[in-house]
Amino acid sequence: MSTGFFGDIDPIPFEGPDSRNPMAFRHYDPDQMVMGKRMEDHLRFAVCYWHNFVWPGTDPFGGQTFDRPWFPANNMELSRHKADVAFEMFSLLRAPYFTFHDFDVKPDHDSFADNHRDLMEMRDIFAAKMQATGVKLLWGTANMFSNRRFMAGAATNPNPDVFAYAGALVKSCMEVTHSLDGENYVLWGGREGYETLLNTDLAQEDAQMGRFLNMVVEHKHKIGFTGQILIEPKPQEPTKHQYDFDVATVYGFLKRHGLENEVTVNIEQGHAILAGHTFEHEIATAAALGIFGSIDINRNDYQSGWDTDQFPNSVSEVALTYYYILQNGGFGAGGTNFDAKLRRQSIEPDDLLMAHIGGMDICAQALKAAAAMIEEGTLPDFVRDRYAGWQSAEAQAMLAGERSLDDLSARVLAEDLQPQPVSGRQEYLENIVNRYI
Ligand code: XUL
Ligand code: CO
Numbered sequence: 281m282s283t284g285f286f287g288d289i290d291p292i293p294f295e296g297p298d299s300r301n302p303m304a305f306r307h308y309d310p311d312q313m314v315m316g317k318r319m320e321d322h323l324r325f326a327v328c329y330w331h332n333f334v335w336p337g338t339d340p341f342g343g344q345t346f347d348r349p350w351f352p353a354n355n356m357e358l359s360r361h362k363a364d365v366a367f368e369m370f371s372l373l374r375a376p377y378f379t380f381h382d383f384d385v386k387p388d389h390d391s392f393a394d395n396h397r398d399l400m401e402m403r404d405i406f407a408a409k410m411q412a413t414g415v416k417l418l419w420g421t422a423n424m425f426s427n428r429r430f431m432a433g434a435a436t437n438p439n440p441d442v443f444a445y446a447g448a449l450v451k452s453c454m455e456v457t458h459s460l461d462g463e464n465y466v467l468w469g470g471r472e473g474y475e476t477l478l479n480t481d482l483a484q485e486d487a488q489m490g491r492f493l494n495m496v497v498e499h500k501h502k503i504g505f506t507g508q509i510l511i512e513p514k515p516q517e518p519t520k521h522q523y524d525f526d527v528a529t530v531y532g533f534l535k536r537h538g539l540e541n542e543v544t545v546n547i548e549q550g551h552a553i554l555a556g557h558t559f560e561h562e563i564a565t566a567a568a569l570g571i572f573g574s575i576d577i578n579r580n581d582y583q584s585g586w587d588t589d590q591f592p593n594s595v596s597e598v599a600l601t602y603y604y605i606l607q608n609g610g611f612g613a614g615g616t617n618f619d620a621k622l623r624r625q626s627i628e629p630d631d632l633l634m635a636h637i638g639g640m641d642i643c644a645q646a647l648k649a650a651a652a653m654i655e656e657g658t659l660p661d662f663v664r665d666r667y668a669g670w671q672s673a674e675a676q677a678m679l680a681g682e683r684s685l686d687d688l689s690a691r692v693l694a695e696d697l698q699p700q701p702v703s704g705r706q707e708y709l710e711n712i713v714n715r716y717i
Contacts, residue, residue, distance in 0.1 A: 285349065285365045286629050291372050292637055302634055307644035310374060315606070315651045322602075323643055324615030326377035326418035329384040331589060331621035332632055333366050338624075345624045354387045356398060360405060367409040373636050377416050379466075379617050382453050383423030392445065396452055403456045410460065418464060418615045419510065419546075419574070420457030422449045425470025425518065435492035436472045436485040436523070443488060450496055458505040463613040464574060465505070466546050467496065468512035473519030489523060490537035497542045508613050510546040510573045513562070515555040517587050526555040527565045534571070544573030548619060549601070550580035550587050560600040567608035574614025575601070577643060578621075591620045591639040596717045598646035599653075606650050607660065616643055649716040658712055662705070 282288075295304035310320035334353070337345030344351070350362035363385065370378050385406075386398035410416065424434035424446050432438060434446035454465050472489060474480040493511075500509060511534075513524045524530050527545055534540040545566050549559040559579075566572035577598070578589045592598050605611065618639055622631050653659050669675060674691075677683055691697070 283361070283364045283368055286368065286372060286633065289372060289633075291374055292633070303630070303637070305637060305644070306641050307648070308637075308640045309644070314647055315655065317610070319644060319647065320376055322606075322610060322647055323640075324377060324418065324611050325373075325375045325640055325643070326379045326615050326617040327370050327373060327375045327636060328617060328619050329366055329378060329380035331619065332369065333362050334384045335621055337622075337627070342624075346622075346627055356387065356401065359386050359398070359402065363402065363405055363409065367413055367415060369632060370415045371413045372633060373640070375415070375636070375640075377418035377463075377615055377617075379417070379419050379421070379619075381421050381423035382449070382456075383426055388427060392448060395449075399452060399456060403459060406460055417457065417460045417462035418617060419466045419507075420453055420460070420462045421466040421468065422446075422453040423470070424449060430471055433471045433473070433485070435469075435489045437488075438481075443492065447492065447495060451499060454496070454499060454505060455503060457507070458503055462507055463615075464508045464510050464546075465496075465500070466510045466512055466574075467493070468514065468546075469522060469524045471519055472524065473516070473522035475520050485523070486533075486536075490533070490539075493539055493543065494537060497539060508573050509543045510614075511543055512546040512548060512551070512576070513555070514548070514551040514587075517554065526552070526557060527562045527569070527571070531565075531569045531571060540569075540571065544571045544614075546574045546576060546614070546617075547572075548576035548578065549592070549597075550576075550578050550589060553580040553582065554585070554587060558600075559597065560604050563601060563604045563608075567604060572605075572608055572614075574611065574617065575605070576617045576619035577601070577639065578619045589619060589621045590623075591618065591635045592642045593638065595642055595645045595649065596713070598642055599649040599713070599717055602643070602647045602650035603653055603659075606647075606654055652716045653713065656716075659709060662709060666702075 289303065293304050294309040295301055295306065297306050299306050308319065310318060312319045314322055336343070336351065350358045350365065353359050353362050366378070382395070382399050385402045389395050424430050429442060429445065435443055437443055457465050497509060511524055511530050513526050513530050514522050515525045516522055523533070527547060530545055531540065534543055547559070547562045547566060552559045552562040563572060563575070577592050579592055581588045581590065618636060620635065620639060622635055626635070670679065
């Protein structure tokens with residue numbers, strides 16, 4: 281039954297590239313086969329709860345701009361109405377998945393028991409709506425950064441009682457995720473970081489965060505949750521120095537605490553930009569380290585140094601995103617989550633729909649471009665050929681630890697080795713990419 285929030289509207293149809301209908305997909309055709317797999321199964325789109333149904337349009341200089349019938353959602357009746365509209369939007373967009381924090385879906389209370397009771401009620405409501413609509417849960421997560429109890433961190437808080445509270449909250453949220461057949465559980469280190477070293481013990485906070493994540497993994501196995509545990513890196517904001525700075529930093533943390541085979545990463549484009557990386561750098565790094573998990577596809581503005589969470593709108597950027605994801609075998613349990621929000625002047629209900637339609641179309645177009653690059657083969661072949669020398673017996677012996685610096689020195693002298701530079705052909709390769717955009 282329609283809530284009426286979006287007016288009288290049908291699920292968004294696919295009309296093809298020539299369509300001028302703003303309420304139609306031009307590239308996202310869920311059933312279209314790409315490299316032997318349905319587009320929907322490649323992209324695994326998820327729509328997030330928080331930016332669409334919770335964020336009121338505030339910025340540092342101004343308050344609410346969105347006028348939603350469920351605001352302020354400080355009671356269960358409004359929260360239930362919010363859920364009705366949320367599932368209506370997921371269905372209209374034909375998005376196979378959604379994502380949420382506990383905090384997004386119910387009123388916030390001081391008492392853990394009150395929060396838990398409301399979360400359980402929403403879990404049951406979600407279960408019924410998921411059954412009715414076929415929408416699935418890509419990941420759940422706990423908000424451990426909005427309430428002031430978490431202002432000095434959750435797992436890394438100097439107060440052990442906050443650590444305990446955070447542990448209890450992750451237990452609830454992971455169990456809810458598990459009972460809704462969620463395919464992943466995310467931990468974004470919202471306030472796991474610091475503002476000033478003058479009040480911070482780095483070694484102590486690292487030990488706390490390592491133990492906390494080990495407890496999360498232990499609990500996952502205890503309850504039989506088979507989804508991925510994902511860490512979402514971000515270099516700063518809200519804290520000045522976030523501990524999960526980027527993929528490489530997270531990998532070091534996982535290694536240090538014995539978790540590199542248990543935890544993978546949810547990489548967000550905007551966070552990569554804040555870290556001074558490209559998105560594809562972060563994806564390729566995670567793939568190389570064996571910890572690629574999932575993505576948040578929202579981008580940042582390149583001029584402003586904060587997290588603007590905009591919908592993707594550049595095919596050339598996103599084509600490289602999917603190129604490296606496809607090269608790594610595609611998503612397993614992960615997917616493409618729109619952790620993206622409207623600009624605060626986009627106040628109409630259909631702005632929410634058009635933002636996602638545009639973002640999904642950009643991703644679909646980018647996926648097709650990436651698949652074409654792989655199928656044509658020049659780019660992957662070039663990289664393979666560039667390293668072909670490493671297939672020789674001598675090179676393999678160097679790599680396998682069978683040679684010392686003395687051995688290398690002896691051979692370089694004996695053979696009078698004078699290696700010759702070879703062109704990296706960057707412009708040629710960039711021209712090939714542009715053929716597919
Ligand atoms: C914050 C962010 C979060 C996580 C989930 O920058 O990206 O929304 O994705 O907590
Ligand atoms: Co995110």
